Amino acid sequence: MNTDQAFTLLKSAGVSEEISIQTVRRWLRERKINYEGRGNQKSGYILDDTDQAYHLLKDAGVAASIGIPIVRRWLREGKIQDVGSESSKTEYITNEITSKQLLNNTTEQEKMIRQLKVKIKAQEEHIKGIEELHQNSIKTLVQQREKLNKEIASLQNENSKLQSEAQVLLKENIDLRNQLLKLKEELYKGTKREPEKQDIPPIPQNFHQKLGLSKSASHKEILAGYKKLLKITHPDHGGNARAFHYIKTDFDNYRKSLKG
Template sequence: MNTDQAYELLTDAGVNEEISIQTVRRWLRERKIKYVGTVPQNAGYILDDTDQALNLLKDAGVSDRIGIQIVRRWLREGKIQNVGNGRSEYLPNETLSKVHLNNDTDHEKIIGQLKVKINTQDELIKGMEQLHKASIDTLIQQRDSLNKEIVNLEHENSDLQKETKKLLKENIEFRNQLLKLTEELYKGNKKEPDKVHVKLPPKMYDYRQKLGLSKTASNKEVFAGYKKLLKVTHPDHGGNASAFHYIKIDYDYFRNSIKE
């Protein structure tokens, strides 16, 4: 194929003039075509087979879908000599029969090739279906696991909220008792309320019982219980500021009683 023939084919395929010229020049440098005049233009077939035609069109930027339609037409027009092996399944039956299926042997060969391709595609589809099913099963298991985790977290959050309300109520009662005791001391000692320091005996305030711990729970376990409540009620974590304040007071009393 010479440069003139290549340019005419590209133009016939719908490639614009500028791209056609650039492509012909590149093909000439890559020695895919010969310079005009070395091969007569009326020599009959321009391209050897459909594979060559499809590859050249693809190299020129023509899509596969449009390229196949153009190759079909070039076959009918006698511009291509043979049907290649690469994309023959996309070509019309009448073209194949004229160019490549001249006897029963050719028929059987192509039918065998098509069967092999069909079997390969069936295996591929089967594998994709199995993979898809496995992916769905995995996603369902993950979803069920996440739902269970959400339910558990909701129960835990509900329990913590109940415990927080209980502690808040007890702290309010303790605060009222503390204020009452402060007033009584003030009346007895005639001192300013803010100068009266009240220290409650440890037995008056059962920290372990308030936290729902056993009487034999260690101080470390009590500290851990308070820290957990402080984290839950902290305003920065979406908790209640009043609850956090009273629990913090309770925690400080316990910590001071341990130090003493």
């Protein structure tokens, strides 16, 4: 602390100008202050701690009841760097600082609590949104499952119908095959011959009667009847070669009779 700072502090403490000058001169002789400022001047602090400030004011003749409030004010104004260790003299100073610190801490804690509440509320809303999304997803999945079950039941019903129809068609096919075999047997019945006879038996000339047609049937109807029998008895279609040969010969004779 230099002389100018010491004089300013004493004036700020309410010490008269004359006593302030005398006190500064004495402090300078006692080397308590410097003529030129150094040390903490650049940092903004004038005094190191409250103990130093209290002793200087006491040395200047300032009563303790007046000095303590002044030291407290200097501390708030930033003229003193730290709180001293002499509790008996700095009790009121430290109490004020502690109260101020507690107040600041309380404010900070309230601010943190408000921020935490905001975060908690945001998280609760987020969780609520996730729960709603989860419920909607479950509802959608249930609806899809019900739809799939209905489709499965419909497909099973259609499958049952198709199986029934297939059984009916199979039965009809068996009946048709039986009828075809019966027809082949009837056609083949008159084709058997004795070993000593010729391969081709005598061919009757009544083509209408042989094909089961009326006497008024046209030539086209007779030809169509022969072609149908040839197709049924053809060996490539499961027919009898002997019956096919018989019908083919009869068919050729009929065509020859048309040309004659």
